[in-house]
Amino acid sequence: MQGTTVRxxxxxxxxxxxxxxxxxxxxxxxxxxxxxxxASGSGKSTALNILAGFSDATSGDVLxxxxxxxxVPSEDRNxxxxxxxxxxxxxxxxxxxVAFPLKMRKTxxxxxxxxxxDSLEMVKLAGxxxxxxxxxxxxxxxxxxxARAVVFSPPVLLMDECxxxxxxxxxxxxxxxxxxxxxxxxxxxVFVTHDQGEALTMSDRVAVxxxxxxxxxxxxxxxxxxxxTRFVAEFIGQTNLxxxxxxxxxxxxxxxxxxxxxxxxxxxxxxxxxxRIARAGQISAGSDITQFNARLEDTVFLGATVEHHFRxxxxxxxxxxxxxxxxxxxxxIGAEVALEFRKEDxxxxxxx
Amino acid sequence: MKSxxxxxxxxxxxxxxxxTILFLFFPIMVILPMSFSAGETLQFPPKSWxxxxxxxxxxxxxxRASTFRSLxxxxxxxxxxxxxxxxxxxxxxxxxxxxVPVFTGLFLAPAIIPNVIxxxxxxxxxxxxxxTSSEPLLVMVHAMLGLPFxxxxxxxxxxxQDPSLENAARVFGAGPVQAFVTxxxxxxxxxxxxxxxxxxxxxxxxxIFALFVMGGKVTLPVRIWSDLQHFINPTxxxxxxIFIIATTLAMTTAEILRxxxxxxxx
Ligand SMILES: Nc1ncnc2c1ncn2[C@@H]1O[C@H](COP(=O)(O)OP(=O)(O)O)[C@@H](O)[C@H]1O
Ligand SMILES: [Mg+2]
Numbered sequence: 214m215q216g217t218t219v220r221x222x223x224x225x226x227x228x229x230x231x232x233x234x235x236x237x238x239x240x241x242x243x244x245x246x247x248x249x250x251x252a253s254g255s256g257k258s259t260a261l262n263i264l265a266g267f268s269d270a271t272s273g274d275v276l277x278x279x280x281x282x283x284x285v286p287s288e289d290r291n292x293x294x295x296x297x298x299x300x301x302x303x304x305x306x307x308x309x310x311v312a313f314p315l316k317m318r319k320t321x322x323x324x325x326x327x328x329x330x331d332s333l334e335m336v337k338l339a340g341x342x343x344x345x346x347x348x349x350x351x352x353x354x355x356x357x358x359x360a361r362a363v364v365f366s367p368p369v370l371l372m373d374e375c376x377x378x379x380x381x382x383x384x385x386x387x388x389x390x391x392x393x394x395x396x397x398x399x400x401x402x403v404f405v406t407h408d409q410g411e412a413l414t415m416s417d418r419v420a421v422x423x424x425x426x427x428x429x430x431x432x433x434x435x436x437x438x439x440x441x442t443r444f445v446a447e448f449i450g451q452t453n454l455x456x457x458x459x460x461x462x463x464x465x466x467x468x469x470x471x472x473x474x475x476x477x478x479x480x481x482x483x484x485x486x487x488x489r490i491a492r493a494g495q496i497s498a499g500s501d502i503t504q505f506n507a508r509l510e511d512t513v514f515l516g517a518t519v520e521h522h523f524r525x526x527x528x529x530x531x532x533x534x535x536x537x538x539x540x541x542x543x544x545x546i547g548a549e550v551a552l553e554f555r556k557e558d559x560x561x562x563x564x565x
Numbered sequence: 566m567k568s569x570x571x572x573x574x575x576x577x578x579x580x581x582x583x584x585t586i587l588f589l590f591f592p593i594m595v596i597l598p599m600s601f602s603a604g605e606t607l608q609f610p611p612k613s614w615x616x617x618x619x620x621x622x623x624x625x626x627x628x629r630a631s632t633f634r635s636l637x638x639x640x641x642x643x644x645x646x647x648x649x650x651x652x653x654x655x656x657x658x659x660x661x662x663x664x665v666p667v668f669t670g671l672f673l674a675p676a677i678i679p680n681v682i683x684x685x686x687x688x689x690x691x692x693x694x695x696x697t698s699s700e701p702l703l704v705m706v707h708a709m710l711g712l713p714f715x716x717x718x719x720x721x722x723x724x725x726q727d728p729s730l731e732n733a734a735r736v737f738g739a740g741p742v743q744a745f746v747t748x749x750x751x752x753x754x755x756x757x758x759x760x761x762x763x764x765x766x767x768x769x770x771x772x773i774f775a776l777f778v779m780g781g782k783v784t785l786p787v788r789i790w791s792d793l794q795h796f797i798n799p800t801x802x803x804x805x806x807i808f809i810i811a812t813t814l815a816m817t818t819a820e821i822l823r824x825x826x827x828x829x830x831x
Contacts, residue, residue: 287735317738
């Protein structure tokens with residue numbers, strides 16, 4: 214099964230006078246796994262509901278392949294969906310739940326049986342066909358919901374926060390399974406989550422959504438290494454935001470006493486990831502490195518890494534993370550420590 | 566715990582509890598033995614025992630006619646009431662939030678406005694339209710009386726239900742009606758059956774409206790009422806006993822179903 218292109222073309226959705234989506238445009242390539250990532254209320258479900266046909270856009274259009282979905286009811290859109298709270302039919306057995314899309318498509322009984330059992334096998338629930346959803350654990354219910362969403366090989370698969378109800382270990386297990394199933398069936402997938410870690414591990418591309426608008430859409434590495442806005446830098450992972458002043462050909466970082474080259478003329482902060490800062494002398498020469506001193510205030514043990522909290526000379530806080538291999542010669546609390554980073558790792562951002 | 570159980574307060578509570586139960590069950594405890602009396606008049610306690618008054622009830626054409634009339638009216642009223650109430654509950658679930666209290670108030674009004682007042686209105690309407698002694702009219706009136714209970718029972722079950730069930734049915738290929746029938750309705754079955762039973766008995770033991778509008782066509786409660794006014798006949802005790810047992814069984818079933826539907830969707 215090959216996926217189909219999904220396209221949001223300048224979609225807006227208004228509830229009264231608040232915009233849940235504003236000029237939302239997004240093209241998902243055939244077979245691609247794109248995640249809509251954003252805080253609660255940022256309009257992720259609104260986007261998915263418009264795509265699934267549960268609500269209408271105020272303006273703009275949604276297309277699957279070349280076909281505009283305006284006026285097309287849900288049942289004719291041929292998309293699979295996994296809902297946040299499973300939405301399994303409580304009065305039907307697992308088998309009948311998974312068979313539902315096939316029954317609606319008038320698939321012959323023997324083929325239905327084969328497809329349902331294949332689907333259940335794929336999610337490792339072949340032995341549970343006769344159970345009612347109430348007799349399953351949360352993870353098993355989510356698997357049934359997944360089997361039902363893909364049993365009819367839809368070219369497009371939607372998932373709305375479908376893992377947030379599960380505990381961490383189960384969530385990680387299902388993340389892997391969803392990736393594997395996505396590879397197998399090749400459906401164009403739009404996945405919704407508020408969990409940035411989940412978005413980064415699972416997606417080909419992530420669209421960071423804020424207040425109904427897409428702030429940035431990129432692959433996970435780019436999103437993490439080169440955030441386009443201050444919002445994205447803060448939302449994805451952990452970062453140090455240091456105030457800067459624009460100067461000719463870049464920005465002046467007063468707190469560190471250095472100049473970072475940049476094309477941006479409205480640079481107001483730099484984003485510097487904690488693991489990109491090291492103690493002086495540890496970054497191999499060859500790149501443009503800047504060194505500075507900071508006072509260590511605290512060190513926190515995090516398992517595989519330790520986190521140092523420094524204070525810069527103008528009073529700004531700076532977090533540095535390093536592997537435990539260097540833990541044997543940890544600096545003392547209160548000591549002035551020489552630190553360094555590559556200038557190219559500092560991302561210059563405007564203040565909005 | 567032990568000291569608490571024997572404290573004067575808890576002894577008083579137990580006494581209060583027993584007295585309350587006795588008070589509530591007193592009518593039943595009097596009527597039940599009286600119905601098995603073999604005597605000519607209502608006696609408590611009966612001097613001799615027998616099924617005489619049960620035979621009397623089952624063999625009397627007029628008693629039988631009023632019983633069947635009541636059963637017929639209650640059956641139709643409960644079906645009408647449950648159908649309308651279920652649709653009302655579903656409709657309310659999809660109504661703009663600001664309008665919900667208005668409609669809820671309207672639907673619940675029959676349970677709050679004193680029946681005598683509504684009955685007066687219905688009586689005037691029946692006279693105007695010439696619908697006195699009309700079973701269909703009483704069916705509609707009884708259906709109206711049951712509506713608030715149906716709305717509350719089915720509405721509660723619906724609020725427990727995951728609203729995305731119907732969306733799920735739609736996106737997997739069901740049209741709007743099919744989605745409603747295959748996804749939304751079946752999980753509500755226990756609540757709907759429970760509503761049917763409630764609505765049935767609301768109609769079956771309703772007296773005031775039947776007195777106002779039914780004229781010559783008496784229902785069972787009207788028959789009991791008029792018998793009580795004229796002569797105290799032990800048949801009433803046997804009818805009441807049957808009535809009490811049937812009602813208790815059905816209401817217990819309804820309550821079990823209602824609880825089951827509440828638990829299942831929780
Ligand atoms: N049916 C609705 N009526 C009014 N406002 C709504 C409705 N659905 C969503 N909204 C609003 O639209 C915004 C986006 O909601 P939603 O798409 O559910 O966000 P998310 O899924 O990202 O948490 C929120 O501010 C929410 O309050
Ligand atoms: Mg949401």
